[in-house]
Structures are given as structure tokens and as C-alpha cells.
Amino acid sequence: MRAVDIIQDKRDGKILSSEKISFFLDGYLKGEIPDYQMSAFLMAVYFKGMNKEELKIFTETMVNSGEVIKFEGINKFLIDKHSTGGVGDKTTIALGGLFASFDIGTAKLSGRGLGHTGGTIDKFESIKGFSFPETKEELIRMTNITGTGVMPASDKIVPLDKKLYALRDVTATVQSIPLIASSIMSKKLAIYTDGLILDVKVGSGAFMKNIEEARGLAKTMLDIGNSFGRKVAAVLTNMDEPLGLAVGNSNEVIEAIETLKGRGPEDFTELVETLTAMALMIKGDVKDLETGKLKVKEVIESGKAIKHLKDFIEYAGGDPNLTENYSLLPMAKKEFLVRTENSGWVSGIEAEKVGKAGMVLGAGRATKKDIIDHSVGVVLNKKTGDEVEVGEVIAKIQYNDDKNLNSSIKFIKEAFKISKEKVLPKKVIFEIHTINI
Known part of the structure; x- marks a missing residue:
């Protein structure tokens, strides 16, 4: 069995046997199949997909590549x-x-x-x-x-x-x-x-x-x-x-x-x-x-x-x-109120930009080595469907360091979309x- 033949089969849309999938994945984990061949295989899967049986074997091989934990002794x-x-x-x-x-x-x-x-x-x-x-x-x-x-x-x-x-x-x-x-x-x-x-x-x-x-x-x-x-x-x-x-x-x-x-x-x-x-x-x-x-x-x-x-x-x-006493949690030293420059209804709040507004303050990591500041973050005052007036507070930024405050404010302002037409709240489910x- 050769790795190149398995790559070719998947590239051509053929269904791979359990033996071929296990051979390829096990070989890669052991270092016997190089990155460049696995890269080609992944791209073939990207374009050709996998059927239910292939996916079961693929997932099962992944599961068995390390420890499998059973919680013997849990009474729930x-x-x-x-x-x-x-x-x-x-x-x-x-x-x-x-x-x-x-x-x-x-x-x-x-x-x-x-x-x-x-x-x-x-x-x-x-x-x-x-x-x-x-x-x-x-x-x-x-x-x-x-x-x-x-x-x-x-x-x-x-x-x-x-x-x-x-x-x-x-x-x-x-x-x-x-x-x-x-x-x-x-x-x-x-x-x-x-x-x-x-x-x-x-x-x-x-x-x-x-x-x-x-x-x-x-x-x-x-x-x-x-x-x-x-x-x-x-x-x-x-x-x-x-x-x-x-x-x-x-x-x-x-x-x-x-x-x-x-x-x-x-x-x-x-x-x-x-x-x-x-x-x-x-x-x-x-x-x-x-x-x-x-x-x-x-x-x-x-x-x-x-x-x-x-x-x-x-x-x-x-x-x-x-x-009962939230002051026992880390609290930011400063707060900035973000106010809307328009009146109308909130038509959308881009989640990613709000997340980035918190991340630049230290609430999240840009790299795995970054240290989290548990006290900082953002609290929204408005959600989609809420009516707003000019100058009304739409969010509170809680921060300790002025360094990235302006970036955080910019992300919040970009995140909020205001419409002149009435907008309904978004359902969660x-x-x-x-x-x-």
C-alpha cells in the first residue's frame, strides 16, 4: 500500500477502504508519511469530501490515536x-x-x-x-x-x-x-x-x-x-x-x-x-x-x-x-462610555468586532503566549432591535491601560449598525x- 495511490484515489473521488484510511493516518502520526503528502490528501478531501463510512473510520482512527477516557466511578x-x-x-x-x-x-x-x-x-x-x-x-x-x-x-x-x-x-x-x-x-x-x-x-x-x-x-x-x-x-x-x-x-x-x-x-x-x-x-x-x-x-x-x-x-x-459580592472578582480600574452618533434602531452588532474590542484590552489572546487580564471587557447597553437616541450609551468599555483604548472604541463603533427603520430583535436559536x- 502506497500513500501516493491513496491520495490519487481520493483526488479522483473514489471511496477509501478502512484499511487505506487507517494506513494513511497511522503512518502520518508515526512520521512515516510526510507533511507534503498529508497536505495533498487534505486538499483532496477538501474538494471531494468523505462519505459516512469513510468519516466514521477517519474519526475512529483519530479517537484511537491517544488516550480514551471513561469516567468509571461517576455516579451521575x-x-x-x-x-x-x-x-x-x-x-x-x-x-x-x-x-x-x-x-x-x-x-x-x-x-x-x-x-x-x-x-x-x-x-x-x-x-x-x-x-x-x-x-x-x-x-x-x-x-x-x-x-x-x-x-x-x-x-x-x-x-x-x-x-x-x-x-x-x-x-x-x-x-x-x-x-x-x-x-x-x-x-x-x-x-x-x-x-x-x-x-x-x-x-x-x-x-x-x-x-x-x-x-x-x-x-x-x-x-x-x-x-x-x-x-x-x-x-x-x-x-x-x-x-x-x-x-x-x-x-x-x-x-x-x-x-x-x-x-x-x-x-x-x-x-x-x-x-x-x-x-x-x-x-x-x-x-x-x-x-x-x-x-x-x-x-x-x-x-x-x-x-x-x-x-x-x-x-x-x-x-x-x-x-453575592462581585467585587471579589477582578475589576477594571477605568470605564469608558461609548455613545451613538445617530438615532434609530440597532440593526446589527458584529460579534467579531466586539470580541476584538475586548481582546485588544487584554480580555483575549492574539497569540498563545499572551497573558489574560481577567478584569477588562465590554458590556453592551443595547442589542439588535433596540431604539437609540443620539448621544445614548451603547456600550461600556472596562479597561486598565489607555494604550489600546482608542482601538477598542473604534471596534465598538464599527460593530454597531444603526438603521432609520424599525428592526426586530434577532432570535438566538x-x-x-x-x-x-
């Missing part, structure tokens, strides 16, 4: 929620408390942020004294006691994906639905859970810019999950504007807490209620979303969800009193797809 129904990334996406923080309220466990490996989107690990590190488990055993213990377990992603999980992604990034093959789907699903399938919810972001601040691409990605990931016998649901959600009002690490922790108190922004509240209701469907506690949402509202009103989040924070070494539920 485990559900993992994965987001494809967005601005203001603090969903994992809120879902931890909600899932735990229904005896659903969250045991997951999360990442740090890079670019205009934030990372879950960075947000939790806003909390003074907070420390993550360092071993699987510690993660299991945390999950059993608090219902929530989160730790930084390991290089030992799907090492082949890391090697492939680095190559895709420099060969213009990132934007391939089969390659994106197998990359995401290999990492999810390498860590066993009873169910998986995929939050596929759509819009200017997301990886998938339009609904057709997002739908294709969601359906491909559902097919992969189904081929492995997993219960999987996918929700397509809006990222044409930031999720909620808060962007920045401390800001987003606060907004997640406020949401668990029943005081969160409408769009973010709707999303976390829907995702939790989907989890209840996967678990078998409810038969439909509306019943699930009612149960979620009851749990929020009872204070049970915020109590579970406090327990998690305290177990991890943080001060649970921060849920576009579509829901499920398999095996």
Missing part, C-alpha cells in the same frame, strides 16, 4: 455540551449549576481562548484561588461531589487532531465540513459521556458564517455520533451579535451568575434553558422541550442552580461569596436537530 448521568465558539459564550458556567440541579453530571476537558473568542478555562480563572483537577481521578471526585467537573484539555487526547489541525491551518484546508466535524467529534468521542449537545454557532462572530454551512456541519457531526451509538443533539444558534451583554472573563462569570438568579439577558437565558431542557430529554426525564423549560425555570426560581454553582466554586478553592433521543 453524564452530558457534555460543546460550543463551536463565540463572543460572550459563558454557557458552560451556567449549565454546570443547572445540570447538577437535575443530577446530570458535567465532566469535561475545556480549552483556553485564542483570538476574539473566549475560553471556559480563562473565565473560571477569573476566580481567585480557583484550581482545576490535574488527574482523571480528581475530576471524577469533583464531579461526584459538585455535579460539575472541568479541567484543561490534555495533549494526550487525540494527538493526531492537533497534528492535522496545525497542517490544515497553513494549507487552506480548515474550511472543510468533514475535517471540522471529525476534529470536533474525535475529541468528544474520546471522552465517554451518556449524551452530547452540540451548540453550533452561526454568523459573523462564528466559524460558520451562514445557516447552510452550519446545518451541514451539525448534520455531519450527528451522523458521526450516531455511527458510534451516542445520543447527540445539535442546536444552531445566533452569533451575528454577542451572546448576552457581557464580554470579558469576570464580566461573563457575573452574567452567568445573574442568569442562574433569574436576572440574565433574554437571549442567554433562552439558550441555557433550551440546552438544559435538551439534556433532560436525552436523560429521559421529559418528552419535549417545553416541559423541560418549565422545569428549568422552576429550578432557577428555587435558587437550587445558584447553590450548585457556589458548591462547585468552593470545592475548586474559590470564594462562594462572590455570587435557529434550528434543533437530534439523533437517538
